[in-house]
Amino acid sequence: MSTIKGSSVRGWLSFFFVSLMLFVSAAGARAQSVRPTLTGHVRDQNKAAVRGARVRLRQEGTKVEFVATTDDEGAFIFGGLAQGRYSLSAMGEGFSATAQEVTLDGGGSRDIEVLLRPGALAEEVVVSSSRIASTPEVLEQIPGSVEI
Numbered sequence: 001m002s003t004i005k006g007s008s009v010r011g012w013l014s015f016f017f018v019s020l021m022l023f024v025s026a027a028g029a030r031a032q033s034v035r036p037t038l039t040g041h042v043r044d045q046n047k048a049a050v051r052g053a054r055v056r057l058r059q060e061g062t063k064v065e066f067v068a069t070t071d072d073e074g075a076f077i078f079g080g081l082a083q084g085r086y087s088l089s090a091m092g093e094g095f096s097a098t099a100q101e102v103t104l105d106g107g108g109s110r111d112i113e114v115l116l117r118p119g120a121l122a123e124e125v126v127v128s129s130s131r132i133a134s135t136p137e138v139l140e141q142i143p144g145s146v147e148i
Helices: 002-033 136-141
Strands: 037-043 054-059 065-069 075-078 084-091 098-104 109-115
Touching: 037 054, 037 084, 065 075, 084 109, 098 109
Parallel strands: 037 109
Antiparallel strands: 037 075, 054 065, 054 084, 084 098
């Protein structure tokens, strides 16, 4: 009978340790799967989607940066983030850049809307020439400036 009791105790101990290991593994997997996700949309002042905007997310503590480009609906997503404070900036062609602070705490998803304002168009055209006039008469024929 002592053999039966010894086997029974070992069986219960084995069952207990296997159950404990499964519980610890499941808890660890759950803790890893609930990392924050940041989703959002970039829009203009009329609430229209800004396609192709560049969105940059930088964690303040580590200075680690993530970059995304918005899709046709102006949407972006950053997944698997650590909790903490972030700086989010966005820029699009024809718009002024914007920045804002974002705090992620706990798991789950946070959704934000980023508004871009029209920017000043700054375009510079440089015209240069390498041909040198050989005589004063030819020099007079070359215009000093051209207006378009």
